[in-house]
Amino acid sequence: MTVENQAGNTPDGGSWAAVLAAGIGCAAIGVLTDLSEASKSFSSALSFSRPVGDLSGKTTLGIVCWLLAWGFLHLRWRRRDLAAPGRIAALAIVFILVALIAVFPPFFELFSGD
Amino acid sequence: MLRNLPRSPRRGAAREIEEQVLMSLTFREFVTALHGLILGAGFLLAFTGGFAALWGYRSEWLTNDGAKAALRKTMLSTWTMATLAWATVLIGTYVLYPWYRAQPPGIMSSLQLQGYSRSYLLSNVRTAGWHQFGMEWKEHVAWLAPILATTVAFVVTRQRHQLLYNAHLRRVLLFLFAISFFCAAVAGFLGAFINKAAPLR
Numbered sequence: 271m272t273v274e275n276q277a278g279n280t281p282d283g284g285s286w287a288a289v290l291a292a293g294i295g296c297a298a299i300g301v302l303t304d305l306s307e308a309s310k311s312f313s314s315a316l317s318f319s320r321p322v323g324d325l326s327g328k329t330t331l332g333i334v335c336w337l338l339a340w341g342f343l344h345l346r347w348r349r350r351d352l353a354a355p356g357r358i359a360a361l362a363i364v365f366i367l368v369a370l371i372a373v374f375p376p377f378f379e380l381f382s383g384d
Numbered sequence: 385m386l387r388n389l390p391r392s393p394r395r396g397a398a399r400e401i402e403e404q405v406l407m408s409l410t411f412r413e414f415v416t417a418l419h420g421l422i423l424g425a426g427f428l429l430a431f432t433g434g435f436a437a438l439w440g441y442r443s444e445w446l447t448n449d450g451a452k453a454a455l456r457k458t459m460l461s462t463w464t465m466a467t468l469a470w471a472t473v474l475i476g477t478y479v480l481y482p483w484y485r486a487q488p489p490g491i492m493s494s495l496q497l498q499g500y501s502r503s504y505l506l507s508n509v510r511t512a513g514w515h516q517f518g519m520e521w522k523e524h525v526a527w528l529a530p531i532l533a534t535t536v537a538f539v540v541t542r543q544r545h546q547l548l549y550n551a552h553l554r555r556v557l558l559f560l561f562a563i564s565f566f567c568a569a570v571a572g573f574l575g576a577f578i579n580k581a582a583p584l585r
Contacts, residue, residue: 285538356552375517
């Protein structure tokens with residue numbers, strides 16, 4: 271039995287915007303982690319909450335990057351189907367892999383500013 | 385039989401106290417359990433259901449009624465997973481982590497340091513790795529999970545009909561879902577062992 275297409279034809283641009291923004295947000299957390307490891311002053315500046323330390327700044331700014339990227343891309347792409355979604359997916363996956371490497375302690379300790 | 389033997393009032397009182405304290409938890413232990421066992425276990429259950437539902441959400445496998453049921457299941461699982469992921473990282477970062485990294489007031493013995501998990505772990509070369517590798521990885525990688533889970537839930541909701549036919553988008557979502565699970569699993573696994581080495585009390 272086949273399934274009827276009940277699609278309201280929602281353009282897929284908004285979905286790919288969310289996927290790419292997720293990659294950007296994850297990469298932002300990774301980069302901020304490495305930067306705060308490399309610089310004590312940067313790490314201190316990211317201590318938005320004293321009991322939590324620089325983790326509060328890294329994650330807050332990472333989330334802000336994610337939401338800003340999502341909002342910006344969503345406004346641009348929400349009404350259209352993307353011509354090359356494969357490239358967007360590949361880019362998002364690269365960003366996520368960068369994030370996974372960047373938050374791995376043996377990697378970010380390479381930047382240790384001590 | 386033992387129960388027929390006369391019992392001294394003192395022994396009886398001690399036993400009563402023992403029975404009263406057998407299942408007690410401090411507030412910190414309760415929050416730790418909420419973070420790791422209740423929210424964490426819920427996340428794993430939601431992942432299992434969501435992944436299976438999303439995997440099977442394809443037009444060639446489903447009838448109309450089947451697709452509707454699968455969509456409901458997928459949306460419920462993905463939003464549950466995203467909500468649990470946010471609750472877990474927020475409680476972990478803003479409630480548990482300050483207790484974990486609290487600084488001891490002065491020089492303390494190893495026994496006294498047990499109330500200061502981070503310092504306790506770092507005080508011994510045999511346990512320092514639990515902080516330097518374990519906690520450092522856990523506290524960062526865990527934050528990727530809610531971002532990815534929220535994205536999956538949003539896309540499933542937005543493209544709920546086209547997703548049946550769009551294999552490419554479905555594969556990307558399954559990848560994000562799996563990475564989200566990986567991040568949460570690493571954090572959960574390390575958290576369980578760190579809490580074993582230096583429990584929050």
